[in-house]
Amino acid sequence: MKQLLLLFILALVLTAAPTAHDIKILDAWDNSPIGGAMLLAGDTLYSAPDGRARIPTKWLNQKVTIRAGGYYTRTARITAADSTLLLQPDWYTEPITISAAARPDDNGMPAHNSNIKVSESQRLQFNQMVELLKRRSGIHFKSLGGEGQLQSVSLRGMSAEQTQVLYDDIPINNLQLGMLDLGYIPLGGVDVIDVLRGGSPLLGSSGSIGGALNFKPRPPGDSLAYAVRFQANSLQNRQTEVWLQSPILGLKQSLRIGRHWGDNRYNATAGDESVPLKNRDFNRYSLQWQARYNLSPTGRIGLLVNNFRSRAGAPRAFINRSTEASNQARLSVNNTLLALKYHQGLTRGHFSARLYNRNEWNAYYDPALLINNTPLRGRHFNSEQGVILRWRYLTKRQILLTSGADARYQAIRSSGAGKHSRFSGALYASLDKEWPARTAGYGWHTQLSLRQEFLSPAQSVTLPSAGLQWHFPSGRFYLSYTRNFRAPSFNALYWQPGGNKNLRPEAANGFEGGFDYTFRSGIISSRQTVALYQNRVRDQIVWLPGETYWQPQNIRDVQSRGLEMENTTELWRGALRLTNRLTLNRTIKLSADREGDNTTGNILPYRPQILFYSAIHLRPGSWTLQGEYRYSSFAYTGIENSNRDFLPSYAVVNLFAAFVMPLGAHGMDLSLKIYNLFNIEYEAIKGYPQPTRYAGLGLAIHLN
Incomplete structure (x- = not known):
């Protein structure tokens, strides 16, 4: 009798319609959770302190508004099949309707670009910038030895002189050599790295034949x-x-x-x-x-x-x-x-x-x-x-x-x-x-x-x-x-x-x-x-x-x-x-x-x-x-x-x-x-x- 009662209760649990739906709010660049995001459905505000929110199922297939500090506000329709919402950082570009969930291209043209969000663990894992970058496709490094020695990278088979380096959108290649020792950029001072393969004609001046690093x-x-x-x-x-x-x-x-x-x-x-x-x-x-x-x-x-x-x-x-x-x-x-x-x-x-x-x-x-x-x-x-x-x-x-x-x-x-x-x-x-x-x-x-x-x-x-x-x-x-x-x-x-x-x-x-x-x-x-x-x-x-x-x-x-x-x-x-x-x-x-x-x-x-x-x-x-x-x-x-x-x-x-x-x-x-x-x-x-x-x-x- 007890076994039948347990099976009956289990059947009710399994067949009961869910009353809530889980939502993930992620960064459009690196798919990391956005802490402190807010989701407005009707007149009700739901919080997502760790990038996750739980909302009633009545809001499925309804338009909701998502806000987060440092990101563009987005209006989207939540469905049972897709519970992930992506937001674009506001330091980058204005969102366009159909591409709000797609990664934008900083060089103005579509290309295989990468956006690297430097994490705390990466700052401990890598002693210098080139260690992080040489793990990316399309990037080849040259080095005169270990830490503290000349470290340069080039993109897509071009030379270091043909790779433009920028810091906060400012070109910083050495004026006499045309290239830059990446050891001069401490990893701890950088939050985001844009790897722009194939050139960046809108970003800066000379040197982006192979690509650019921002x-x-x-x-x-x-x-x-x-x-x-x-x-x-x-x-x-x-x-x-x-x-x-x-x-x-x-x-x-x-x-x-x-x-x-x-x-x-x-x-x-x-x-x-x-x-x-x-x-x-x-x-x-x-x-x-x-x-x-x-x-x-x-x-x-x-x-x-x-x-x-x-x-x-x-x-x-x-x-x-x-x-x-x-x-x-x-x-x-x-x-x-x-x-x-x-x-x-x-x-x-x-x-x-x-x-x-x-x-x-x-x-x-x-x-x-x-x-x-x-x-x-x-x-x-x-x-x-x-x-x-x-x-x-x-x-x-x-x-x-x-x-x-x-x-x-x-x-x-x-x-x-x-x-x-x-x-x-x-x-x-x-x-x-x-x-x-x-x-x-x-x-x-x-x-x-x-x-x-x-x-x-x-x-x-x-x-x-x-x-x-x-x-x-x-x-x-x-x-x-x-x-x-x-x-x-x-x-x-x-x-x-x-x-x-x-x-x-x-x-x-x-x-x-x-x-x-x-x-x-x-x-x-x-x-x-x-x-x-x-x-x-x-x-x-x-x-x-x-x-x-x-x-x-x-x-x-x-x-x-x-x-x-x-x-x-x-x-x-x-x-x-x-x-x-x-x-x-x-x-x-x-x-x-x-x-x-x-x-x-x-x-x-x-x-x-x-x-x-x-x-x-x-x-x-x-x-x-x-x-x-x-x-x-x-x-x-x-x-x-x-x-x-x-x-x-x-x-x-x-x-x-x-x-x-x-x-x-x-x-x-x-x-x-x-x-x-x-x-x-x-x-x-x-x-x-x-x-x-x-x-x-x-x-x-x-x-x-």
Whole structure:
């Protein structure tokens, strides 16, 4: 009898109609829950403190309004089949009706772009910026060693000089070299990273032939918060930083101070001998202060102060023990960025303005390299002042208009290139038109843009772009064309001896097609991205040997073709996440550098044709566990593509574990990581061994 009664009660429970429905409110960029969101259904307000809300089933198939601080308000219809609502951040763009749940493209054209939200665990997992970025598809890194040494990345087979780097929308590539050491950007000072593959004709100035990286600092909030982090590893490297957010009388402000220092103690093999590497020590300091003040409900003004200083060894390529003993060169760096920002919200858009000044100072000293019996010394000071104006307006006919103007003045004082200056500016506009289908959630987007760049003396570059997208509720298909350029660096123009004042800007035409697709069913959520691209560069600048010295020439045509595939699958609301990323790239030389040149059609040096990354991420309770595998195919070290001059392929396995311990209103994170688990010896640049196996510990205490 009791068994029958229990079965009867169980049947009632299973057959009873549900009276409530669970809703998830997520960030449209990274699918992270939006804490503090509010959902308005009729006259009733429901809260979602952790990005989840439970509402009565009577609101199914009814329109509700979703609001959250820092996100655009959205009106949507909830259905039993789709319980996920995505919101766009308000710092980005105005939402368009059918694409409110789709990721926008910061370069104005549809492309395979990524938005990386830097988490607290990632700040403990990675010691430097390049460690985070090289796990993304389409990105290849070059490094002169471990932490504190030169670290650069390039996109889609292009060079580091053809990859534009921005900080809070401000271009910061080195004026003399044309590239940037990403070690100068501490990971702890960055909140969001936009990876814009294939160029960014609307974002900034020269250098985005391969793509662009836009690092965005965390805007100061309106509540008291802090974080203290410390890391140490077995290479005798350490890192500490303090971040404080403290609003005062309506002034939102935050301050970050950090130090990163160490010895990079590891060995390299020469023949059968294991040799300790020398002159890899470094000492870096960084400071970032931000302030924001609301002038009105829709207008605000902000200030950014960023300073980075470094003293480090600048080792030459490793050969053997005797050459390593003479490694004594040193490099000092002091970079500063000051920016004043104004933002005014409009009824259906916004206007923004930035004034900035940045200074680059560095000094190089090598006592072992004598010129006229005097040790080599080099001093370089570069500066840039600029203004960036942008205006966006969303019409009532689903047309997003973007326009703007940039102007900048650049000057250098260099012991190697002399004293020079130049002015450049640009005007640009884009149109994004929506063509909605009769079925909700479907429709076309057409995008057109034009940027006119003005360079001194008396040069101009026209950059047209076009894109087409078909959006559907779970993804999109897209095609795009972009034209990009790179102006010659100051060193290429004026370095003595060898500078060439007659250099022209490099020009590139890029084509891309691909799709994004998201699948959700029960406990499984999976996102697939596929992109095919081709980039053709003309007038590429190459340093060639002459009778007495090397000189740069506009002589080379280059073609880059490739495929990028990404898949991220989550189970049980992210308790288990599987990530796989594949990059296939072939970058070849299309033209002869000189008469009798037989290297036409060869692969450019240091361009591996296959990159693969795979990771498994577990979150059991308060733990985070991750194992990852990273593979790079071989890469030639010379344009001759000799079978004797190449870097072998390699595969590296890393492990990471973190534990989050709540302490009332505070929290403490503990982490352990093991890099290069199987102690693989490999290089990203010939003669510069990467660290072998090492372990690291991390600790972070923060106010939740």
